[in-house]
Each structure stands twice: as C-alpha cells, then as structure tokens.
Amino acid sequence: MSLRVVFLNRSFYPDITATGQLLTELCEDLVKDYNCQVTVIAGRPLILISKDNDQARNFGTGIIQKENLKGIEILRVKNTTFSPKSFLGRISNYLTYFSLSLIASFKLKKPDLVVTLTDPPIIGLVGLFISRRFNIPLIISVRDIFPEAARGLEGSQNRAVIVLLDYIYRFCLKNAFRIVALGKIMRRRIIEEKGISENKISIIPDWADCKNILPILKRNPFSLTHNLADYFVVMYAGNIGASSGLETLIDSAQLLKAHKDVLFALVGEGIKKEKLIQRAKGYKLENVKFFPYQPKEKLSDLFSSADIFIIPLKKGLAGYSLPSKIYTILASARPYIACMEEGGEVGQITQEFNCGLMAKPEDPLDLSEKILFLYKDKELRARLGENARYAAGFFDRSEGVKKYYALFKEVVP
Numbered sequence: 331m332s333l334r335v336v337f338l339n340r341s342f343y344p345d346i347t348a349t350g351q352l353l354t355e356l357c358e359d360l361v362k363d364y365n366c367q368v369t370v371i372a373g374r375p376l377i378l379i380s381k382d383n384d385q386a387r388n389f390g391t392g393i394i395q396k397e398n399l400k401g402i403e404i405l406r407v408k409n410t411t412f413s414p415k416s417f418l419g420r421i422s423n424y425l426t427y428f429s430l431s432l433i434a435s436f437k438l439k440k441p442d443l444v445v446t447l448t449d450p451p452i453i454g455l456v457g458l459f460i461s462r463r464f465n466i467p468l469i470i471s472v473r474d475i476f477p478e479a480a481r482g483l484e485g486s487q488n489r490a491v492i493v494l495l496d497y498i499y500r501f502c503l504k505n506a507f508r509i510v511a512l513g514k515i516m517r518r519r520i521i522e523e524k525g526i527s528e529n530k531i532s533i534i535p536d537w538a539d540c541k542n543i544l545p546i547l548k549r550n551p552f553s554l555t556h557n558l559a560d561y562f563v564v565m566y567a568g569n570i571g572a573s574s575g576l577e578t579l580i581d582s583a584q585l586l587k588a589h590k591d592v593l594f595a596l597v598g599e600g601i602k603k604e605k606l607i608q609r610a611k612g613y614k615l616e617n618v619k620f621f622p623y624q625p626k627e628k629l630s631d632l633f634s635s636a637d638i639f640i641i642p643l644k645k646g647l648a649g650y651s652l653p654s655k656i657y658t659i660l661a662s663a664r665p666y667i668a669c670m671e672e673g674g675e676v677g678q679i680t681q682e683f684n685c686g687l688m689a690k691p692e693d694p695l696d697l698s699e700k701i702l703f704l705y706k707d708k709e710l711r712a713r714l715g716e717n718a719r720y721a722a723g724f725f726d727r728s729e730g731v732k733k734y735y736a737l738f739k740e741v742v743p
Contacts, residue, residue: 333738334367335360336438338457339447340409340427343399345375346623347569348654349449349473352536354399359731361401366735368402369441371434371456373409373427377599377623394434405434415601424450432456435463442742445469446502451476451495454502467507467741471534475499475519478650479573500524508741510534510734513675515649532737535675537730538657540722542626545663545715546634553635556621561593562705565636568655570600575644578669580606581694582701584613592705597621597632633662637711638704641668641676645691648674660685660722665714667700669693683721685714 337357341350353370360366397404407430412419428450435456443466446457454470461468474480477495503509503524509531511517517531553559566579576596583594594617596606603620610618624632633639639659643651648671656676659666666686668676680686687704690696704711 332365332367333360333443333735333742334439334441335369335738336441336444336460337368337370337447338431338444338453338460339370340373340423340449340453341375342370342372342404345372346377347449348536349447350375351626352654353447355537355539355727356731356734357402358400359727360735363731364735366738367441369405369438370402371405371407371431373407373423373431374411376411376414376423393430394437405437407431407434413601424452428452428456432459435460438464440464441466443467443469443738445471447471448473448476451480452498452502454506455498458502458505461507468505469508469510469737469741470502470506471510472503472512472516472520474652475516475524475650478523479647481573481644481646506530508532508737510737512536512652513678515674515678516652519649532733534730534733534737535725536652536654536657537725537727538661538722539727540661541727542630543633543658543661544630545661545719546630548634548637550631550634552624552628552631556619556635558593558595558619558635560591562589562591563593563595563636564638564640564701565595565597565633566640566642567597567632567636567658568653570596570598570603570606572602573644573647573651574602574642574653575669575692576602576606576642577609578642578692578694578697579640580609580613580615580618582697583610583615583618585694585698586701587613587615587617589702589705590617592617592701594618595621595636598623629658630662633658633664636662636664638701639664639666640697641666641670641686643668643670643674643676643691645671648672648677652676657722657725660718660725663715663719663722665704665711665718667697667704669697679721683717685718685721687714 341347343354357368393408395406409427410422414420444460476499477492549559669689670691689700
C-alpha cells in the first residue's frame with residue numbers, strides 16, 4: 331500500500347524560493363520513485379520567474395483551489411501576497427495562509443502522516459491539529475529556528491512578537507512525533523535551546539540535483555549573453571533578504587573598484603534588492619550587476635559563469651539558519667567565501683571538505699582580502715572547486731529524498 335503524506339508550507343511550485351523548490355522536488359520524487367500519495371496545502375506564490383505566465387494568472391477565484399502537478403495533489407489557498415518588505419504585509423501573508431490552510435485541512439482524506447515545514451513558523455499548529463484529528467504522526471522539518479532566525483527583519487525586535495513566536499515554536503516542536511534538522515549544529519541548538527529530546531531529531535540535509543546541476547565551461551550562453559565571460563566574476567545567487575547582510579558585498583565592491591576585471595554579480599529577488607541597487611548607485615559602482623531569478627534549466631550556465639561565490643549571513647544566525655544555496659554551489663564545482671561565523675553547518679562543510687574560505691560576517695575589508703586571495707591563485711580556486719564537486723555527492727537530491735522516505739516508513743505504524 332502506498333504511503334499517504336500531507337505537507338504544509340506556504341511556498342511551493344511555482345514559487346521559486348529555495349524552500350518551495352526543495353519541497354517541490356521532494357514531493358515529485360516521493361510520487362515518482364516511491365509511489366507515495368502526496369497532498370500539499372500551499373499558498374499563492376510571492377516570487378515567480380515571470381509575472382506574466384499562466385501560473386501567475388490561473389489561481390482561480392475560490393479561497394481553496396485543487397491542482398495537480400506530476401501526480402501531486404495541491405490544495406492552493408488564496409492567502410494575501412503583500413510585499414514582505416512590510417512587517418504588516420508579512421504578518422498578513424502568514425496569518426491568511428495559516429487560517430485558510432486550517433480550513434483546507436477539512437478537505438483531506440485520512441493520511442498516514444503530516445509534515446510541516448516552517449513557512450510560516452507557526453504552521454506547525456495546523457499540522458498538530460491534523461495529527462490529532464486523524465491520530466497520525468506529525469513531523470516538523472525545521473528550515474530555520476525561530477524566533478532567532480528572524481533577527482534583522484522589520485518587527486522582529488518587538489518583545490511581544492518574540493515571546494509569542496518562541497512559545498508557539500517550542501510548543502509545536504515538543505508535540506511533534508519527530509523533527510528533521512538540516513545538520514548537526516542545528517540539531518544541537520534545537521536540543522539545548524528549545525529543550526527537545528535528542529532521540530526525536532533526525533538529520534536530513536538539503537540538497538542539489540547533481541544530475542542536472544553540472545560544472546561546465548565559463549564561456550557559456552549565460553556568461554556570453556551578459557558579458558561576464560572576460561571578467562573575474564564574484565557571484566551571489568539567491569534570496570536578497572535581510573538575513574544575508576548583502577550590504578557587505580556592495581561595500582566590498584566599492585573597495586575593489588580599482589580592479590577593473592573584477593565584477594560582482596547579484597542574482598535573485600528579495601526585500602533588500604532595491605536598497606542594494608541604490609547603494610551601488612550611491613557609490614557610482616560600475617563593477618556591480620544585478621540579475622533577476624533564473625529558471626532551473628539555466629542554473630548550470632548561471633553558476634558556471636562565476637569564478638567564486640559569496641555566501642553571506644548576518645552575525646548571530648549561524649546554526650539557526652542555513653543558506654541552502656551552498657549545495658548548488660558545491661554541485662557547480664565552484665569555490666566560495668562564506669561570510670559568517672564558523673559555528674554553523676556551512677563552516678562545518680567548509681572545514682570538512684576544504685571547498686571554500688571563511689570570512690568575518692559583515693566585514694567588507696576581510697571579504698575584499700579573501701576575494702583578492704582567490705583572485706590571485708588560480709590553482710587554489712581549481713582545487714577548492716574540485717573538492718566542492720566531491721562534497722556535492724554527499725548532498726545529492728536522490729540521497730535526501732531516500733532519507734525522508736526511510737523516516738516516513740519508520741514513523742508510520
């Protein structure tokens with residue numbers, strides 16, 4: 331008999347945030363490779379490759395709409411889609427998805443288990459309701475630890491919000507049957523800071539699709555089209571949000587503007603993008619380019635257009651949040667500089683596989699020095715890149731999905 335699994339997360343296809351893409355890949359492979367019956371209660375996307383495509387237009391008029399994607403049943407709820415730049419807009423998006431997903435849960439036939447992610451961080455309450463209604467296990471897959479991971483977001487310093495969010499988050503974790511952490515350090519933080527029993531927590535890292543993300547020549551259609559092929563390209567690719575501290579990258583570009591063959595490329599969308607564009611204009615920088623999100627089929631070209639990548643994270647977030655972009659960087663066989671504290675999963679990967687460098691978080695001078703260090707040493711870049719591709723084999727999509735399925739079979743009576 332096939333396993334019947336329900337997932338809850340606001341972000342899902344065609345939303346192109348990292349969590350939404352990873353969940354979409356997990357669900358597709360559970361259906362295709364493990365014959366699972368998968369239902370996802372998802373929200374309307376906030377970020378699309380194109381706002382003019384059919385996916386953006388055809389979400390229907392009802393508050394709950396049924397869809398099907400490669401055998402996955404989707405219950406799409408009509409949550410608000412205000413800009414997350416606004417604290418009130420973000421809260422509205424969270425609460426409308428939360429309340430409508432609770433209503434959508436009454437359309438479910440009895441599943442074997444329910445899995446919630448952490449978008450929004452309170453969605454575990456709906457998962458707990460479904461779990462108790464059907465007397466089935468609840469698994470919480472922790473993408474970020476809250477409220478700590480929200481540092482730097484507007485409204486995140488409100489004491490009442492912090493206390494309430496921490497209480498809800500702990501309550502959900504303590505009442506879950508099992509918890510998935512992205513790595514050893516995140517697991518330790520959940521145990522020590524949230525008071526969760528260690529035997530409840532499994533480690534399943536995020537992944538990259540190593541069959542489709544391949545290292546290719548730098549002179550490829552993307553780099554040639556966008557005039558990147560003849561520069562030393564320092565790239566950031568991902569969500570341009572508050573937690574990354576990308577101002578450091580712009581300030582580093584300012585420090586290195588005398589190096590005419592060094593170009594900074596920022597790829598993605600997010601609440602900080604416009605401010606970063608204005609910051610670069612204020613410095614009158616000609617060595618910074620911004621690009622929109624790129625479709626998955628272009629990722630090999632995009633990532634291979636870089637000489638090195640930057641993985642920034644603000645002070646105090648290591649171990650509470652893990653930039654999933656590292657896995658695609660590994661698969662593309664490119665070295666990176668991680669601007670964050672070493673006490674996190676990225677630091678652990680960097681040390682274990684010798685595939686990148688660490689730099690001080692939010693320190694443009696240290697970052698600039700590390701960029702020049704790699705800029706001058708082509709052999710080191712090649713060696714770090716080879717190590718990165720080797721490391722990617724330990725974080726392949728097929729392995730991650732296999733671990734999730736094994737966990738599901740373990741918890742279902």
